[in-house]
Amino acid sequence: MCGRFAITLPTDAMAQLFAAAPANDLPQVPNYNICPTDPVHVIRSDGTQRSLLSMRWGFIPHWYKTPADGPLLINARAETIAEKPAFRSACRERRCVMLASGFYEWTKDTEGNRLPWYITRRDTAPLAFAAVWQDWDKGDNPLRTCAIVTTGANATMSKIHHRMPVVLEPEQLSLWLGEEGKGAARLMQAAPEDKLQMHRVDRAVNSNRAAGPELIEPFD
Template sequence: MCGRFAITLPTDAMAQLFDAAPANALPEVPNYNVCPTTQIHVITGREGERRRLGAMRWGFLPSWYKSPTDGPLLINARAETIAEKPAFRAACRERRCLIPCSGFYEWTKDESGARLPWYIQRADGAPLVFAAIWQDWGQGEDRAPTCAMVTTGANDAMGRIHHRMPVILEEADWGLWLGEEGKGAARLMRAAGEEVLRFHRVDPKVNSNRASGAGLIAPIPA
């Protein structure tokens, strides 16, 4: 799964990378501690000539939720069951999106049970791009988009830290996932190759969702 991540790419660089028109109100960058229920950067399919770079709540809200706390917090959707779950199946068919980030955090535990955070990023230094789905929630002026990342079983390297990982998309697959290139997006919901990612230990201060700053992703001895 993925429960926290960092985004350091400037907004104009994101817009250029995805050939997307940016919305007026977007989350501030850099942010080294992006947490669930906050607004995050999301790319949706082409509207005319360009895709759209907008903001969505990280935490998918099904249409039947009467409030954001009316059920479980749905920040991830499992690739294995996404097409069957009532909360996700329509979005999986009709409302797929991309979530960019610079890296994400996962945790292991030491012998005493203390949580040890790791920072995971692309080995080539490029931004990570996660497969995701979205859903408008609410009524009238209060209607707002919400989203969840798609996850799958971890590859062997990532499995040493966590048994799940986000579905990571290569640039050649962005259009297919967004529905711009017909059907077949289901085949993209698989683990990335072991060579795609690298990871290092970081300071436990990131265990707090109030922590901030570039020091959160700085390596420390494992």
């Protein structure tokens, strides 16, 4: 599961790093507390040109009559994505990459209090989450929506949660984005355990209204 994350990289840096042409309506950065239904930074490719776009985090299947017509689909399980009616077409034809600096996960103490953790790459590079997208146009305001692909946790992540996002390496992006033909399914697995690191952060981030760089600072 991935239900909250942060992005701190400037827009021009994201565009340059991922060789993508930026759109004009990208979300403001930095954002230390990105929540479901917020606009997020997404890389998409038409096979020859990559674009850095804004999409709504929360995939809306084409049969939903309203955005709230069913469950909020922020994650898609790698194990069943090719079978689920909501995602099976997208995983073949509409794959994308969601960008993050780090993401949050929670454990509980003996009293049931939610204790937040912030997870990043050890090499401090941005996280590139495997994702899928869907255009929804049933309402007055058409939406371009997306969901993160998740898989079983690696040994590092399993200390705090049994699921994790599929984190792509730079050399895997072309295959996931459809620039190198078929075979993207083999990328839907947990990152090696030495790729990620984590630290406790203040419980302030438990509120979806919290903001500011202090949310990702280590907390003892």
